[in-house]
Amino acid sequence: MNLMKFKKIYFLISLTFLIPGLISLLLFGLKPAIDFTGGSLLELHFLNSDNANLKENNFEDTLAQFYEASVVQKSGENKILIKGKEIDNQAKDELLVNLNESYGQLEVLRFETVGPILGAELLKKTLVAIFLVASIITFYVWKQFDELKYGVCAVLAMLHDSFILIGAFSLLGHFFNVEVDVLFVTALLTTLSFSIHDTIVVYDRIRELKRKNPRSNLEATANVAVLETLSRSINNSMTIIIMLLSLAVLGGDTIRWFVIALLIGAITGTYSSTFTAVPLLLVVNKKKIN
Amino acid sequence: MKQKSLAKQLFLIFFLTIIAGFIALPDQFANFKKPKIDFYFWGKHIYKDYQLRKGLDIQGGMQVVLEAEMNEIAEEDKATALEASREIIAKRVDLYGISEASIQTSKANEQNRLIIELPGISDPTQALELVGKTALLEFKLQKKLTQDEIIEATRSPQIWLDSFIDTGLTGKQLKRSQAQLDPQTSKPIISLEMNEEGRDLFADITKQNVDEVLAIFIDGMPIMTPVISTPILDGKAVINGDFDIEEAKNLAIQLNAGALPVNIKVLEQKTIGASLGDESIQKSVRAGLIGLALVLLFMILYYGWLGFVASISLVIYAILTIALYKVLGVVLTLPGIAGLILTIGMAVDSNILIFERMKEELRVGHPYARAMELGFGRAWDSIKDANLASIFTALVLINPLNFSFLNTSGMVKGFGLTFLIGTLLSLFTGVIVSRLLLRAFLPVFTKFRKKDEELRS
Numbered sequence: 001m002n003l004m005k006f007k008k009i010y011f012l013i014s015l016t017f018l019i020p021g022l023i024s025l026l027l028f029g030l031k032p033a034i035d036f037t038g039g040s041l042l043e044l045h046f047l048n049s050d051n052a053n054l055k056e057n058n059f060e061d062t063l064a065q066f067y068e069a070s071v072v073q074k075s076g077e078n079k080i081l082i083k084g085k086e087i088d089n090q091a092k093d094e095l096l097v098n099l100n101e102s103y104g105q106l107e108v109l110r111f112e113t114v115g116p117i118l119g120a121e122l123l124k125k126t127l128v129a130i131f132l133v134a135s136i137i138t139f140y141v142w143k144q145f146d147e148l149k150y151g152v153c154a155v156l157a158m159l160h161d162s163f164i165l166i167g168a169f170s171l172l173g174h175f176f177n178v179e180v181d182v183l184f185v186t187a188l189l190t191t192l193s194f195s196i197h198d199t200i201v202v203y204d205r206i207r208e209l210k211r212k213n214p215r216s217n218l219e220a221t222a223n224v225a226v227l228e229t230l231s232r233s234i235n236n237s238m239t240i241i242i243m244l245l246s247l248a249v250l251g252g253d254t255i256r257w258f259v260i261a262l263l264i265g266a267i268t269g270t271y272s273s274t275f276t277a278v279p280l281l282l283v284v285n286k287k288k289i290n
Numbered sequence: 291m292k293q294k295s296l297a298k299q300l301f302l303i304f305f306l307t308i309i310a311g312f313i314a315l316p317d318q319f320a321n322f323k324k325p326k327i328d329f330y331f332w333g334k335h336i337y338k339d340y341q342l343r344k345g346l347d348i349q350g351g352m353q354v355v356l357e358a359e360m361n362e363i364a365e366e367d368k369a370t371a372l373e374a375s376r377e378i379i380a381k382r383v384d385l386y387g388i389s390e391a392s393i394q395t396s397k398a399n400e401q402n403r404l405i406i407e408l409p410g411i412s413d414p415t416q417a418l419e420l421v422g423k424t425a426l427l428e429f430k431l432q433k434k435l436t437q438d439e440i441i442e443a444t445r446s447p448q449i450w451l452d453s454f455i456d457t458g459l460t461g462k463q464l465k466r467s468q469a470q471l472d473p474q475t476s477k478p479i480i481s482l483e484m485n486e487e488g489r490d491l492f493a494d495i496t497k498q499n500v501d502e503v504l505a506i507f508i509d510g511m512p513i514m515t516p517v518i519s520t521p522i523l524d525g526k527a528v529i530n531g532d533f534d535i536e537e538a539k540n541l542a543i544q545l546n547a548g549a550l551p552v553n554i555k556v557l558e559q560k561t562i563g564a565s566l567g568d569e570s571i572q573k574s575v576r577a578g579l580i581g582l583a584l585v586l587l588f589m590i591l592y593y594g595w596l597g598f599v600a601s602i603s604l605v606i607y608a609i610l611t612i613a614l615y616k617v618l619g620v621v622l623t624l625p626g627i628a629g630l631i632l633t634i635g636m637a638v639d640s641n642i643l644i645f646e647r648m649k650e651e652l653r654v655g656h657p658y659a660r661a662m663e664l665g666f667g668r669a670w671d672s673i674k675d676a677n678l679a680s681i682f683t684a685l686v687l688i689n690p691l692n693f694s695f696l697n698t699s700g701m702v703k704g705f706g707l708t709f710l711i712g713t714l715l716s717l718f719t720g721v722i723v724s725r726l727l728l729r730a731f732l733p734v735f736t737k738f739r740k741k742d743e744e745l746r747s
Binding site: 043045088089090093107108109110111112113114115117118121122124125126128129132133136137140144182183185186189190192193196197198200201204205208228229231232235236238239240241242243244245246247249250251252253254255258259262 | 347355398401412414415418556557558559560561562563565566569570571573574576577578580581582584585588589592624625627628631632634635636638639642643646650668671672675676677678679680682683684686687695696697699701702705706709
């Protein structure tokens with residue numbers, strides 16, 4: 001079976017997943033969380049369970065009298081998440097007193113305030129971290145395989161995965177108000193390592209086969225390598241996907257989107273190793289010979 | 291000979307797992323209560339109580355990032371001032387009874403910061419008052435006490451405290467303080483230097499009260515009660531006493547906290563109620579256990595006996611991980627738990643790589659034992675290369691050297707740390723433990739294989 005014959009199909013599959021995300025990214029961008037923009041977040045639990053007002057969306061009107069919120073959403077049974085401009089403790093306490101009058105006893109589940117300086121700083125740190133990881137990995141793959149083209153293709157596959165993940169969160173942000181926070185960045189960095197993890201296994205096999213049969217051409221060698229590593233690649237992602245899926249379905253709300261980001265990363269990382277990194281290597285190789 | 295060393299190694303791993311299992315076990319499980327490690331061994335008291343350390347997002351609490359504004363402080367004193375305010379906040383938090391609080395200083399973009407974590411605190415207003423106020427340093431003279439008063443003062447601390455009277459000399463008039471060694475006696479001393487305003491006041495006080503106690507108070511509590519031995523006219527005093535260099539340094543730091551006023555501004559605060567964490571951790575643990583069971587099932591269904599061996603090493607992996615968290619004192623956050631669960635999924639990767647390799651070697655026609663050894667040997671290169679990339683990423687996330695250009699968030703670090711521990715441990719269980727187990731199970735495998743072949747032919 002020659003899997004590498006269908007290079008165009010693989011690239012087409014990649015593009016169908018990449019393009020909607022990229023368009024969304026250009027049109028709508030990402031929804032940054034207060035981690036990046038600065039602001040306040042308040043999650044409240046109303047202990048008085050038969051609050052008719054709470055259910056009838058009157059809450060937003062009541063809240064608007066005291067606080068200018070940009071997001072008000074239900075985060076569970078009798079739980080409400082409020083996000084908006086930065087407020088300090090005193091202002092928050094006043095708000096709580098006012099809400100207490102209308103809705104009875106309430107409990108603060110979470111209160112976060114991030115100043116604008118830290119938000120801007122986090123953005124910078126994020127970019128540095130991504131750049132650092134990407135360059136360490138390129139350098140490592142390049143040294144390990146003695147040829148720059150391996151490093152370049154591995155990084156292209158890594159970019160492919162990153163943009164699928166970022167694009168997916170742009171769509172999720174536009175349609176479901178999912179925000180991009182510091183944990184999303186963590187998931188993105190982990191995706192880089194997933195992506196490279198599998199790519200190295202396939203490249204490793206290509207290198208080994210090349211040593212065994214130095215005269216066989218790269219396309220044939222790559223095909224054998226992919227066939228030999230495919231079941232391992234799929235099985236390994238299966239176990240990772242099982243773990244992440246059970247956490248996404250059964251785990252708590254706080255880290256759900258983080259886990260989903262990891263899940264998307266794991267899936268695209270597995271796909272890209274075999275169906276992006278290897279075909280790219282062949283394309284780059286052909287270009288050189290011509 | 292080889293059999294013997296195999297048995298020995300197997301025993302070692304078995305023993306390690308038992309100990310780790312004991313450590314990993316929760317203190318109370320249904321009706322069973324775990325005994326404490328608390329016994330005497332050759333006259334030495336051995337007591338160990340390992341607990342999983344829960345991060346703020348799980349047990350609830352507050353994290354504040356404060357900016358220390360030090361516009362009025364000279365450049366060379368800024369580091370001292372920051373350290374002094376760290377100490378003073380640590381002391382207050384301690385007095386307030388918050389255990390396991392963490393207070394770190396950091397410097398970013400020419401800004402000096404304090405990052406404070408207060409577990410169990412649910413009232414941010416109160417907590418900020420506690421950490422945010424400037425230390426009040428006062429010099430107070432002790433008035434002469436009558437015999438009766440002395441007797442009473444030994445009974446009631448309040449009466450003793452009331453015997454000190456204000457002198458008007460405060461931290462505002464103190465320029466700086468330093469711990470030094472006395473050049474003559476080479477004993478530790480604490481030097482004080484008053485500013486211009488303080489010099490005259492200090493001279494007056496010391497002139498009029500030789501042989502009296504001039505106590506130093508911080509936040510209303512005395513930290514030192516030195517006696518004035520001679521009048522000091524130039525504003526430069528030394529305090530000597532029965533302290534070692536560490537104590538002297540510590541006292542000097544506290545004095546500086548009063549001398550170098552640092553204004554505190556809140557940059558970021560996060561308060562998390564305990565109920566949110568409780569709920570999340572229960573859900574995460576359940577998700578992890580169900581996921582683990584599914585992975586074990588998958589491995590056994592797909593790889594049969596080999597999968598069974600991989601499952602044993604995966605369970606050993608899970609036990610060792612929890613034990614290691616407890617021993618190393620890893621602070622477990624919710625993203626950290628996600629990291630743990632993720633690495634359980636990744637831990638079988640080395641096994642899968644090896645088994646696929648073995649299958650290939652078997653297909654080529656190698657006998658079982660040989661195929662196994664070859665599979666391990668050949669898969670090792672890929673395993674090593676692939677895991678190195680994960681280790682790099684984990685290190686960038688953890689940022690162990692605390693570079694200011696990288697992340698310093700506790701949640702990200704928590705994830706990075708469990709990710710790193712998981713990757714390293716899975717190399718151990720996936721390669722070394724699995725290999726030993728497979729060697730041990732080899733006779734059983736070959737028997738089954740033979741039966742298989744007989745049935746087929």
